[in-house]
Amino acid sequence: MLVAFSIAPSGGAEGDSVHDAVAAAVRVVRESGLPNHTDAMFTTIEGEWDEVFDVIRRATDAVGAFGTRVSLVLKADIRPGHTGELTGKVERLERAIEAAERAD
Structure with missing residues (x-):
């Protein structure tokens, strides 16, 4: 499964930036050893249900x-029996774009 998630604290001091909190969450994800990707809005992690949600729980803590x-905030793509989708989905998209451009 793939799970894209975003975690943010609230109730801190006014004007506090969330980057330190987000860094703490991303550190938990990276230390998990599961395939992951972080961009400006979400972190996506790939693995089995229990291991992915354990990491998300620890990142939330x-x-x-x-x-x-x-x-x-969570968005999940639950597709049993498939692995490597963190990069595989993007690779298939890029091939489709290239094919469409060649057809034009």
Whole structure:
């Protein structure tokens, strides 16, 4: 499965940036050893249900140290029996774009 998620603290001091909290969450994800990708809006992680959600729980706990509330947004692609989709989906998209451009 792939899960894209975003975690942010709230209830901290006014004007606080969330980058330290996000860094703590991303550190948990990277230390998990699961395939992952972080961009400007989300971190995506790939693995089995229990291992992915364990990492997300621990990342959420890490962010919780930075405020009195935590916001968590999730989007999941649950496709049993498939691995390598973190990069595979993008590779298939790029091939489709290239094919469409050659057809023009």
